[in-house]
Amino acid sequence: MKKLFISLAWLSSSFALAQQPVNPSTQSDPVKSSTLIISGTVTTSPKPAVEKNELKYNLNESGSHFFKITFLNQAWLRYNQSNPGTTVISEPKDNTFDIGLRRTRMQLFGQISDHVYLYFQFGMNNFNYLNGGFNPNASSNRKIHAFFHDAVGEYVVWKNKDYLKIGSGLTIANGLSRFSQPSVSSIMSMDVPVFAQATVDQTDQFSRKLSLYARGQVGHLDYRVAISDPFPIQTSGSALPTYGPNSVFALKGHHKQFQGLLLWQFFDKEAHQTPGYMTGTYLGAKKVFNLEAGFITQKNAMVSVPTAADTVYQNMNLWSVASFLDMPVNKEKGTAVNAYLGYFYTDYGTNYLRFNGIMNPASGVASGYVSGTQGNAFPMFGTGSVVYGQFGYLMKRDLFGTSNGTLMSYIQVQIADYQRLSQKMGVYNVGLNYLIKGHNGKLTLDYQNRPYYEAVSGSSQLSSGGRRGQLTLQYQVFI
Structure with missing residues (x-):
């Protein structure tokens, strides 16, 4: 190292x-x-x-062949109202304050020749005092979480054209939606809607998969299709799922995963350089309006045991449709808007439900409470449907004087209707970005309001018992 x-x-x-x-x-x-x-x-x-504003080495005089390196660091300071039953290193905690690294990454990539492109990303995620997890029965090692996110080689079929690019390796290029492959350095909100990274750290490596893909832009159409070789759930690093009446990822069998995403670009074409990654906001530099549709499917990916005599394997089928808008309002002033609205159909098999808390500040939950509900966790993934929307407004350029930056406010809404929840779930975020130097240096203050859940007696259903809040300050530096 x-x-x-x-x-x-x-x-x-x-x-x-x-x-x-x-x-x-x-x-x-x-x-x-x-x-x-x-x-x-x-x-x-x-x-x-x-x-x-970049670390770039030109390999030819025109700069069409080049190699670049980037660095990203997102540091969080966070106060969280704990879900009921939360424990932190075996002590009950009603609330927590933690400091962590949401993402620390470096990218190395470049156009090596007219037809050859290379991309690597190395880094770590969710590094706080618990280091992404806590096991009281084992020794811990806080030095093991940096890993290769991406390692991709790509062949550009037509010189200087984006019509068709064929790539293979470990990559985030996939289907379902733009937020299934977000460029995290340029997102408008403090964090992405993680539910759209549908199998994150279950049968993938932090949303990356070993894949063979084709992608390109032809006229107004932007497309990507892929065949992926998912990891078995046994390699996720977490306790293995227990078979029962509710669907879980199967411990037996292995099938390829197929996925694709189509976007129709009405105005400016979006960036198409790095494999898969899609920009969060162009801060008014482009006029973008897209309609998109995507899917992911895998045979017999899920399993349930409704009775002792039956083991039922089910396909995983996910699809979405959405619209994305990012464009200037007043070019002279530098104001702009960003908006996204999407519908997601998520079929992980009968009654599948997974709680998840981003960089969870808690290590456990007391006896008698629903497993996995500690800290800031909520039912992020499940069989059913999700409506996700966001809206942001970029204020005028140099709001605080020349070279002193500006502000961008936003709201996020995630409404989920999952089979195992007795009512629809709503998670809401409001936030404010201080863009010191665009995305290269920014502060984000975000407040999240989420529900917590309790078991319903005599049923596999879960019911909301109330709501909790989380306040986070993020400082992002990117070059």
């Missing part, structure tokens, strides 16, 4: 040096200059160097 970071430091410095003009007469002077001739006198006036 030490050698890796030494190599990256050397690579970063090499990028910077490679972009400097090699001119013996000016190489020692970091300030570029311009020369004026006035009445026969030569006068030199300093000109500030152009500020760069």
Whole structure:
């Protein structure tokens, strides 16, 4: 690991040096200059160097062949009202305050030739004082959570055209929706709607899968289709699911997963460089309005045991339709809007339900409470349907003065109708971004209001017992 970071430091410095003009007469002077001739006198006036916003090494003179490196860090300070029964390292806790790293990533990617593209992403997620989980019966190792998220090689069939790109490797390029493959450095809200990453850390690696895919843009159509080789649930790192009347991921059998996403782009075309990743907001730099439809399907992915004599395998079938809008309101002022509305049909088999809490600040739940409901968890995934919407407004450019940034407010609504819940579930977020330097440096304050759930006597149904809140401050730095 030490050698890796030494190599990256050397690579970063090499990028910077490679972009400097090699001119013996000016190489020692970091300030570029311009020369004026006035009445026969030569006068030199300093000109500030152009500020760069990326670490990029050009492999040819035009820059069409290049290699880049990026770094992202999202640090959270969070106060959470705990769900009933929450324990933190075996002590009851009504509320928690924690500091953590939601995401820490580095990307290395580039167009190596007219037809060859390479992409890697390395990093870690959900690193707080519990390090993503707590096992009181085992020794812990807080150094094991950084891993390769992506490792993809891609072939561009037509030179300088996005008509068809074929890739394979570990990748997030998949179906269902744009939020199943989000570019997390550019999202409008503090966090993405994670339910759209349908099998996250169950049969994938933090939403990435070993896949063979084709993607491209032809006219107004943006498409991606993939065949994936899902991981068995036995390799998820969590306790194995117990067979019963409610569907779980199967412990037997292995079938390929098929998925696809189609988008019709009415105005500007969206970015198409990195495999899969879709921008959260362009902050008014583009005029984007898309309609999308996506799906994921896998044979016999789920299993339930309704009676002692029956073991029933069921297909996993997920699909969605949605609209996405991101465009300027007033170009002179720099104001813009962002909006998304989607419907998700999620069939994981009979009565499937999974609680999840993002970077959960709790380690357990007391006896007598529903398993997995500790901390900030809520029923994030389930068989049924979900309506998700978000809306944001970007205020005028340089709201606080030149180079002092601006604000973008937003709301998020997730309404789920899952089989095992006795009523519909609503999770609501409101937030405010302080865009110090666009997405490269921003502060986000987010408040979430969510329900918590209790068992219904004599039934497998769960009922909401009340609501809890969570307040989070995120500081994002990205280059």
